[in-house]
Amino acid sequence: MNETKKHSHDHDHSHWSDMDLKVKTLESLLVEKGYVDPAALDVIVETYETNVGPRNGAAVVAKAWNDEAYLERLRENASDAIAELGFTGRQGEHMQVVENKPGVHNIVVCTLCSCYPWSVLGLPPVWYKSAPYRSRVVIEPRSVLSEFGVKLPEATKITVWDSTAEMRYLVIPERPSGAKDWSEEQLAKLVTRDSMIGTGLALLPNEVPA
Amino acid sequence: MLSWLIVGEVILNMPDLGLLDGIVLDQDEPVFSEPWEAQAFALVIGLYEKGAFTWNEWATVLSSTIHSDDGCTSYYELWLKALETIVMQKALANKDEIFVRKTEWQKALLATPHGQPIELQNAHKS
Numbered sequence: 215m216n217e218t219k220k221h222s223h224d225h226d227h228s229h230w231s232d233m234d235l236k237v238k239t240l241e242s243l244l245v246e247k248g249y250v251d252p253a254a255l256d257v258i259v260e261t262y263e264t265n266v267g268p269r270n271g272a273a274v275v276a277k278a279w280n281d282e283a284y285l286e287r288l289r290e291n292a293s294d295a296i297a298e299l300g301f302t303g304r305q306g307e308h309m310q311v312v313e314n315k316p317g318v319h320n321i322v323v324c325t326l327c328s329c330y331p332w333s334v335l336g337l338p339p340v341w342y343k344s345a346p347y348r349s350r351v352v353i354e355p356r357s358v359l360s361e362f363g364v365k366l367p368e369a370t371k372i373t374v375w376d377s378t379a380e381m382r383y384l385v386i387p388e389r390p391s392g393a394k395d396w397s398e399e400q401l402a403k404l405v406t407r408d409s410m411i412g413t414g415l416a417l418l419p420n421e422v423p424a
Numbered sequence: 425m426l427s428w429l430i431v432g433e434v435i436l437n438m439p440d441l442g443l444l445d446g447i448v449l450d451q452d453e454p455v456f457s458e459p460w461e462a463q464a465f466a467l468v469i470g471l472y473e474k475g476a477f478t479w480n481e482w483a484t485v486l487s488s489t490i491h492s493d494d495g496c497t498s499y500y501e502l503w504l505k506a507l508e509t510i511v512m513q514k515a516l517a518n519k520d521e522i523f524v525r526k527t528e529w530q531k532a533l534l535a536t537p538h539g540q541p542i543e544l545q546n547a548h549k550s
Binding site: 230231233234235236237238239240241242243244247249250251254255256258259262263307326327328329336337340343344345378379380 | 455456458459460461462463464465466467469470471473474476479480482483484486487490491495499500501504507508511516517521522525526529530533542544
């Protein structure tokens with residue numbers, strides 16, 4: 215049963231890996247048949263590499279911290295409230311926010327594959343897609359959190375949310391104290407990607423990189 | 425929509441965690457480590473946006489591809505494998521077409537001198 219996974223054939227004549235060859239094969243066929251447009255493919259890569267990223271989610275969280283009415287809209291219909299800021303999902307998924315509070319901590323996973331709120335967080339980090347995270351966070355969230363450097367009080371309840379193709383979760387981390395009169399732009403700097411997955415906490419005001 | 429509520433200590437039976445790799449944390453990882461990963465990613469989004477399949481169908485194929493793997497294959501390799509599966513499932517291209525096209529690219533590679541762009545028409549030069 216133990217099949218070796220990496221068959222690396224060294225072809226001296228080839229500039230391409232097996233993966234390059236497979237992608238090129240599919241891409242050229244699908245473009246030729248009109249199922250995809252090559253220019254659109256470039257735009258997709260560029261969008262996800264540069265325009266979409268956890269900064270979108272940070273703007274949502276900062277607004278939720280600062281604007282009670284917005285938070286209420288997020289609770290009622292997160293997809294619509296997030297779209298107010300111009301961030302819309304490409305996969306038609308529904309968004310739900312889960313709020314961290316004293317004594318309550320939320321973590322997001324996709325145990326099936328790698329469903330992730332792309333429109334607000336960009337592409338998932340490597341560890342999010344890894345088998346160890348997907349399996350362990352459900353079984354032993356505290357120990358996983360400690361590997362991320364997060365220690366929660368024993369009494370804190372931890373809820374693990376399993377994403378699906380239709381439902382994605384965004385964690386609203388607890389607003390740190392000491393940033394009382396901060397603007398939304400300043401507050402957004404406290405919101406890390408991991409804090410919106412639940413594997414981190416929001417930064418403290420003195421932790422913001424200069 | 426599933427969620428597990430775990431209060432205080434771990435309440436589920438623990439599997440042998442020694443069998444699982446640790447979670448590798450890397451804050452500064454690039455989004456894609458090689459160009460083919462970006463191409464495979466974009467192909468899926470592009471096909472989805474053109475209506476070739478629903479996102480749910482894609483998630484189902486990707487998820488079963490990941491689950492039939494022993495955990496040793498990289499994420500985008502599985503992504504690409506799932507793409508091949510859904511392309512055939514949806515009859516966007518069949519096995520024979522894929523085989524023939526792959527062979528053509530291999531010929532093109534052989535016929536293309538170093539440093540020149542690899543193009544499909546080169547397959548027919550030699």
